[in-house]
Amino acid sequence: MGNDIVNNNDFGFFVVGLILTAIFAFMSLFFWWKRKRLRDLRTLTLGRLTFLYLFCLLVALNGLLGSMLVLTDGGRSIWLFLLGIEVVVFMIFSMFLGLVIPLGIVILTVKMWRRETRTVANLLLPIVVLFFLVIDGIFLAMGNLPEHWQWLSVLSWVFPLLSLYLAWQFTVFFLSSWVYGRRTRKLEAAFHVVLGAGLIDGERVGILLGNRIKAAVQAVRDDQTIVVFSGGQGTDEKVSEASAMQKYAHEELGFPSERTLLEEKSRTTYENLVFSSELIKARFLFFTSDYHVFRAALFAAALGLEAEGGRGGKTAMYYRVPAFIREFIAVLNTEKKKHMIWVATIIGLLFIITVIQLFLYYYVP
Known part of the structure; x- marks a missing residue:
């Protein structure tokens, strides 16, 4: 029985x-x-x-x-064992996200600051990460507050909830970038547009920009493809970025100059895409640094351009990770009104809960 x-x-x-x-x-x-x-x-x-x-x-x-x-037989024991392993893996993954990645961002950003331009802007990410770690420590300390201060503990949940919201947004951005990169690998077009970047000493192509050019040239499948170099001349540059890129492609990579076009008016990614589209008036693939591909694709979509595919040149890890985080922040900024509404909603709900808790504590026996 x-x-x-x-x-x-x-x-x-x-x-x-x-x-x-x-x-x-x-x-x-x-x-x-x-x-x-x-x-x-x-x-x-x-x-x-x-x-x-x-x-x-x-x-x-x-x-x-x-x-x-x-x-x-013994299925439940095996299931619980496997479930336990899954929980441990999840905890390790959470620790990796919460501790290893933030510390990694700090280390890589400082490394980038030392090897690239030493500006305050390049130190903003580690400052923000350290700020989050300090706030996290303060939040954990809130659990030991006396009873009459518990309302403050409730209000402190603003931090983990906003962190969760930010993590969700980053996950969406990361997955979008990853899947987009994989799905556009084999796309082809008659025009390859290389987005410009700053020149070394105002006239030479650096490693970052050189890798963009290499990616565009290596993706050429036939002798009909035209490579468009897009980039104007900055106030601190001796030549236009477009002409410097054309010279690099011809002299360093052996790509024929007669199969190139120059777009020499643009100063930003937005202008790179718009002016190049106006120049060729056809569907094209664009080439930029790997961390920048998806945001450039979002630009192209917002502008209604026929830049249906983008690919990235390789970037050193110490530069790629902090740069990708900056790309994420820039994408957040494009929808700042929506995010501000969500943040205000989260804070507002917690504030209402806090007021209710205070009322119950002081006025309800």
Whole structure:
């Protein structure tokens, strides 16, 4: 009789697990289909759908594994063991995100500051990271407040909730960039536009810009492709970035000058894309540094340009990580009104909860 009850319970767990697995498997398939159906990959929706697809897939796989194991001898023990491993992996991953990555950003940014331009702007990221670590320590200390100060503990949840919101936005941006890069690898076009960057000593192409040019030249598939070098002459430059890039491509990479065009008016990424599009009046691929590709693609989408694909030249890790974070901040800034509304909503809700708690503490016996 006891074994029958155990078996019935096992079968019940199996059925419930199988139903939940089917639901999440269907949801995963739905988000995957929605992602494949996106007509334009130059959108943060790409990252949101990718996250939902991966999350539902993970839940479905766990549900399937649990459903199968629950019917086997000792299945529950194995399931709990595997679940324990998953929890440990999640904790390690969380520690990696919360401690290793922030410290890594500080180290890499300081390294970039020492090897590149020594400006205060290049030190802003480590300052912000250290500020977050200090605030995190203050938040943890809030748990030991006396009872009449508990309202302050509630209000302090602004920090973890806003951090969670920021982490979600970064995850969406990262996944969008990653998937966009993979999906546009094999795209081809008759024109390759190389976005300019500052010149060394006002006339020479540096490593960062050189890698953009190499990526554009190496992606050429036939002798009909035209490479467009886009970049004007800055106040501290002796020649235009476009002409310096053309010279580099011809002298260093052996690319024929007659298969190049120069766009020498632009000063920003926005102008690079707009003026190059006006010059060639055709669909094109653009080439920039790997960390900058997706934001440039968002620019192109906002402008309605036929720059449907972008690729990146390789960048040193010490430069790429801090630069990618700056790209993320720049993208946040393009939708600052929306983010300010969300931040105000989160703070407002916590403030209301705090007021209610104070009222209950002082006026309700």
